[in-house]
Amino acid sequence: MFPGGMNPKNMSRMMRQMGIKTDELDAKSVEIKLNDGRKLVFNNPQIQLMEVQGQKTYTLIGTPIEEKEIPSEDIDMVSEQANVSKEKAKETLEECDGDIATAIEKLNKKE
Numbered sequence: 001m002f003p004g005g006m007n008p009k010n011m012s013r014m015m016r017q018m019g020i021k022t023d024e025l026d027a028k029s030v031e032i033k034l035n036d037g038r039k040l041v042f043n044n045p046q047i048q049l050m051e052v053q054g055q056k057t058y059t060l061i062g063t064p065i066e067e068k069e070i071p072s073e074d075i076d077m078v079s080e081q082a083n084v085s086k087e088k089a090k091e092t093l094e095e096c097d098g099d100i101a102t103a104i105e106k107l108n109k110k111e
Contacts, residue, residue, distance in 0.1 A: 021051040030060060033069065037098075040064040074100055082107035 015022055025047040032040040045062030070093045079089035081104045089103070096102040 019052065021049075023049045025049055025058075030062075032064075037069050037071075039067045039069045041067060068094070068098055070094060070098055074098065078103045078107070 012022060027045055027047050028043075030042040030045050030047070032042075034040065042060060042062035042064050045060050047061075048059040050057045050059070070090055074093060075086050075090045078084075078093055078100060079086045082089065082092075084092075084107055088107070092103045092107055093100070096106060
């Protein structure tokens with residue numbers, strides 16, 4: 001509910017009169033890549049776009065799923081060292097939480 005019990009349509013009209021444009025975006029998913037290698041994925045989020053004096057602000061509401069992003073260099077190294085496809089190397093790295101040595105060891109034991 002809006003402050004003071006204000007109707008959302010009235011609030012939107014007031015914001016337009018003040019030069020603030022708002023719009024609801026229809027998104028399937030949103031990914032945020034963090035500097036520490038993690039990735040947050042929001043499936044079916046609610047996204048509100050607000051534009052004030054040419055500046056755009058996006059508000060994201062949803063529950064993230066946290067994923068660890070595996071660098072392509074790590075995938076290539078495991079693929080070469082264990083003589084497996086890049087897809088298999090990536091899958092094994094994900095199972096091993098990105099630990100290259102453990103992934104190679106695990107793949108070599110399966111042979």
